[in-house]
Amino acid sequence: MRKLFFSLAFMLALSAFGAEIKIDFSDFPVNETPAGFHGALAGGGQPGDWKIIMDETPSAFAPLTPQAGQTQATSQHAVLAQISQESNEERFPMLIYDKETFGDFKLTTRFKIVSGVAEEMAGIVFRYQNSSNFYVLRASALGHNVRFYKVVNGLRGNLIGPELDIATNVWHTLGIQCQGNQIICQLDGRMVMPPLNDNTFTEGKIGFWTMSDAVSYFGDTTISYTPRVPMAQSLVDGMMQKYPRILKLQVCTLNDKDEPQIIASNNKAEIGQAGTDAEKGAINTGTVYFGRGKGMVAVTMPLTDRNGDPVAAVRVELKSFFGETQDNAANRARVIVKQMQNQVVSGQDLTQ
Helix, strand or coil, rough: CCCCCCCCCCCCCCCHEEEEEEHHHCCCCCCCCCCCEECCCCCCCCCCCEEEEEEECCCCCCCCCCCHHHCCCCCEEEEEEEEEEEECCCCCEEEEEEEEECCCCCEEEEEEEECCEEEEEEEEEEEECCCCCCEEEECCCCCCCEEEEEEEEEEEEECCCCCCCCCCCCCEEEEEEEEEEEEEECCCCCCCCEEEECCCCCCCEEEEEECCCCCCEEEEEEEEEEECHHHHHHHHHHHHHHCCCCCCEEEEEECCCEEEEEECCCCCCHHHCECCHHHHHHHHCCCEEEEEEECCEEEEEEEEEECHHHHHHHEEEECCCCCHHHHHHHHHHHHHHHHHHCCCCCCCHHHH
């Protein structure tokens, strides 16, 4: 088989990303599906059977070639395995990581194709919206190839990628980097096709992928990424930049228990903390609340959607001046909240 590699390294350095997630499968109980993931299925047939098992893996996380895999020291380590073997050629089991949505990211994972009759495949699904809309990068030992493709509304697009020999029962590394609409694909530390450009999906979940009756294992995975900034936090950041003399600026919404919770703040440590009755009242009744402290005033008022319905509460704390009245403070705060409100169509916007 013709071997085609592009030696160009990843085009963007790790420093371009602000956060990192390391998925260590030894953190999860053996013979159980890891917490923080959910199974998904494209096509037909039965869902996949995803479990943590013990397997011999290379002792160091590094890009491997089949030759290197024969000589590198190994040890028993927990890995993720898809072990069901239903030979439906249109069956695509996936295990989706729930804890984060990724836009720009760089992923590295190890995989091993163990067995399969109809198919011998393993891959990564990314910018996943649902089981009918996502990108895939996968390697096929039976087909001797690496392919990228997208699924849009359940329809599979063109398969892009080279013919390559993929050894079974050998650990390989798969790498994906997304920056805007550019997608870079790697196998064993080398680019396997020129950079791709596609605008279909700009962000989404990441997960592990197999096909048909393929039994495949996945090793520890690293994801370096640019954290998403929810709209509410972007609004706070924008107002703080425009009005740096604001002492405090918070946005609260009601959680599933109908309790006020801070979703954005100029003090990031406050995000996730409980709000007060003033925030709850502003959201439920549209009431404006006023408070005064030493050298400061605090105003809590509703933030409404395009229909004029309160969807959040904004607390604004400002330095006070001599003789300032409640109306003065409310008017000063209203200027800030109005500018934030002009960018909000619905309550859902705030968390996206």
